[in-house]
Amino acid sequence: MKIMILSSYAPTLFYFREDMMKAMMNSGHEVIAAAPESEKEWGQKFKERKIKYVSIEGIERTGTNPIKDIVGFFSILKVIKREKPDKVFAYQAKTIIYGCIAAKLVGVKGIYALMGGLGSVFRNNDRKSLAKDILKMEYKVAFNFCDNVFFQNKDDSKEIINAGLIKEKKIVMINGSGVNLEKFKEKPLSQNPVFLFVGRIIKDKGIIEYIEAAKIVKEKYPEARVQIVGYFDTNPTAIKEEEIYKYVNKGIIEYLGPTNDVRPFLEKCSVYVLPSYHEGTPKSVLEAMATGRPIITTDAPGCRETVVDGQNGFLVPIKNANKLAEKMIWMIQNREEVERMGKESFRMCKEKFDVNKVNKVILNTMNL
The missing domain is CATH 3.40.50.2000 (Glycogen Phosphorylase B;)
Structure with missing residues (x-):
């Protein structure tokens, strides 16, 4: 056919x-x-x-x-x-x-x-x-x-x-x-607190809340790295490039640009974060799970399909930077649990996705 x-x-x-x-x-x-x-x-x-x-x-x-x-x-x-x-x-x-x-x-x-x-x-x-x-x-x-x-x-x-x-x-x-499990393989977690977001740079992906949470996290743990990988879009909720660089210049976030291969970035992070308002089922989260990363995402359509709260990560309310920061800080403070959650992400991905x-x-x- x-x-x-x-x-x-x-x-x-x-x-x-x-x-x-x-x-x-x-x-x-x-x-x-x-x-x-x-x-x-x-x-x-x-x-x-x-x-x-x-x-x-x-x-x-x-x-x-x-x-x-x-x-x-x-x-x-x-x-x-x-x-x-x-x-x-x-x-x-x-x-x-x-x-x-x-x-x-x-x-x-x-x-x-x-x-x-x-x-x-x-x-x-x-x-x-x-x-x-x-x-x-x-x-x-x-x-x-x-x-x-x-x-x-x-x-x-x-x-x-x-x-x-x-x-x-x-x-x-x-x-x-x-997710292609031959292409995305389980990798050791970064020993340092490195949070990663991958996606279009639009409001509906929760970028604003991610940046606000980064401010809170870095006040307590200045060594934490909060990264963004993705491209600027023409979506109605798109965020302007200069808005992002305002926070890059202040040292709050790192903007690493767009990419055709997210694997090197996933391998260098310890926790994957997607504070999106709605998704189908986010492929970026599935790829992070396949590499054995714990997930922080929102209790929103599509996103909640990927996380069993407390098992392979956390679900937080949408548009709530404080709760997001709280869970990011928890990940920094509970290294052994982060390792366990990462392994659970990989298991879930293999079984379901x-x-x-x-x-x-x-x-x-x-x-x-």
Whole structure:
């Protein structure tokens, strides 16, 4: 069969879906990857992995221009017509909505979507939000055309069901995107207190609280290192570069820049921290667990899937820098427990979040 994987951002096809695409190819299927970035820029990178890459014009991951969205929809429609896939697998909001609708119009027989998280627009608490109302309507239409929709946490699926956007029988639960345990291996913890955050530098990831907590921690333990790895984004909740460097210059945090390989940074840290407001199931946490790191994250949708409080780390309330700092300080003061928690993270990851187990559910559901 010919399977088309639709994304609104090409790099995520490597970061989140490469193992899944390999599993599909290993089962004898042809895979086509489609995203807005140019074929000139990305075609060769995919060709090296024996995957055909096609560009879909007009889709802007965080854009709000309806004209560009219409152009994007017709571009997806054109690409699906030309490539004639047997099945379409879409993830990320815009490619789920426009991709699933386009696939149905073209007559694709197998249509699947993966919800990696509901996102900042959907989780906007403003009941009068026009953008949220439009998004709900679009999701309802798209989900109606799907054979199945994969969800990574029960909070998201419950919210979508309660909103009347999908029939419960279409939902298939998976344990995040999984993590490749051959690539991410258990490593000794740093002997020094080094806290690490990896992700987009946006408010919804809890960056503000992380910095505020860093101030508190470093007042008591000035030798502690609080690090950020990630890129500056165009998301509506994006934080400006100069705002981050204000705290770098004060010695409160270390900004280590973006990276294509988080493993060297994970290996040098002792505790992984993600104070996010909401996630699907955070892949960065799974990678930290695979390397044997204890986790501090929030008791929020998606994040709470990764931590048994007190076992492999701690869950803290969202938007609460004081509680976050309290648990970071506890990690500094309880070295033996930190070691134990790191080992428990690795055990949990191996048991629940192995990418091969996750991909098996996806491929079985898609009859591949």
